[in-house]
Amino acid sequence: MSSTADRLPRLLALVPYLMSHQGAPVAEVAEVFGLSEKQLIDDLQLVWMCGLPGHTPGDLIDVSWDGGEILIENAETIARPLRLGIDEASALLVALRLMNELPLAELPEPEQRDALTRVIAKLERAAGDGAAAVSSQVAVEVDAAPGALATVNEALRRGRRLSLRYYAPARDQVTSREVDPLRVVVVDGRTYLSGWCYRAEAVRLFRLDRVQDATVLDVPAAPPEGAEPTDVTQGVFRPSPTDELAELELTPAGRWVAEYYPCESVEELGEGRLRVTLRARDTGWMVRLALRLGETGRIVAPAALAARAREQAGVALALYDDRP
């Protein structure tokens, strides 16, 4: 909220905030509103020029920030914030309804279910009918709670290490690992565990429906200092820039690849065909993708990867006595 177009809405929230937080430090208020201290002072100077018609000193809003604490007077007319807009209330309500849909096991504390119901009711009352209607027309589905979730939550609550048997489809392998749980993350309706993995010696994200078996160990979780939960703000697929870059050509029937995997580039080739580049976390995974695509896509580069896909297809065909 720092651009100039947002300034008036900001001022209409700032004045009530200052009224309800008399004596708040400049630095704190600046942080709440996402402003530099200089921008905040500039806002205060603007507010100070405004007030009731007549504009005698007695009509104007009185703001002072001597000693770094903000005091405000004579602003009773705009002492309450503007009511929530439909977008604002709906954004919160849709998110709250999504949380309300989480299986009970998903919430760290079961009592939160009750708090959710109460806060939804309060917000609906404050927002009016429009927002309530919109928020029922936007829905985020949540997958059923994976079986491992209760164990993971127990380990989080008790601060214990976990032992997991985990199926990694990229490598088509089941591995055993010990993990110190950091957080449960629900992204687009799917549930993950973010934790320090002793096998990878790094923070890893585990999709909980791929955990075959989870046990709470009698060992306190002790992730290394500075181990932060995975940042999922850019999505859960986060190929590393050092992974090999592959280029694929897709026919219209192979376009789904661009929808399912994060591509570094997508180029239309006409007639519905695409050229995409994506990072292969694992060359085996890329070869399996090429096999799956059949005639609907092909690896253009690197050439060695294309040759490997062709070779694997040939060996597989030989099993069927259908050697090409």
Next chain:
Amino acid sequence: MSRRKTERLLNLVICLLATRRPLSAEQIRHAVPGYDRDGDEAFQRMFERDKNELREIGVPIEVHRDPWEEEPGYRIAPEAYELPEITLEPDEAAVLGLAARVWQRASLAEAASGALLKLRAGGVATDEPALGGGGALELRVDTRDPAFPAFWEAVRDRRAVRFGYRVAAGESVLTRTVEPWGVVSRRGKWYLAGHDRDRDAPRVFRLSRVVGQVTPLGRPGAVVVPEGVDLRAMVSPWDESPSEPPVRRTATLRVRKGTCQGVRQIAAAVREGDGEWDEADLTFIDPARFAVWMASLGPDAQVLGPPDARDAVIATLKGAYESNGTEAGR
């Protein structure tokens, strides 16, 4: 927005909130600094624009037309303007703080944080979003599709939309005109559900297949969402819909020992074999979808039957053999 204009608009809000009886444009012109120096016509234009801008940010300006007055009067009713009193218990504030962080993309993330800011300004103690690092649970929803904001607005404003739509796995882009009923996220994909005017039937559209701009059509408020419509049921795929029970069949395959963990995980049965192979039974519905999965396993799996599934695997593998590596270095 210039500083002078922000100042004028803030003064206008205060003036219209403070007055008990509606003020005419002329009275407002004298009461609010910033209008006084302009000519009549310039003032009228400026006042019109200001009213629109205030309405855009949600300020409810009332217009009063009294039969005995020549000019309309304006005011803002405090009860329509002000956020109603709302208090939250600490546990309620905590879940609200979590909810405010759900959205990842600009439009809704800004709306959510704007709402939180208003609530805090109103004296509600909300969970500090910047301190969110400590929680044991985090929720995120991505609205990455470029069409999302336009569809959200269309749903909100109850307006029809027209957009280009790529047919599944097809090369052609068709124009669709839809009365939107809602948007649903399912397994990481967003869908629009609504009434397709061209086909005169309810239809579902995947947002990732929308091509180009989404154009709103007609008046806001014109779309009527039918009573009792179940958006989620509309987007669940046919193989989960109870009205069309899917035909499940069993395939038998050989899987190389120590491989195909995904298959073994969901196989109905795995029989240990001699040598390098085990045998597994796997349930499938659609032979084509089953075949591409089996093909992806390459030389680690061999489908023994039924014949249509086996043939589909062979066809996919042949396709992969022929399309890869033949024009290397192109």
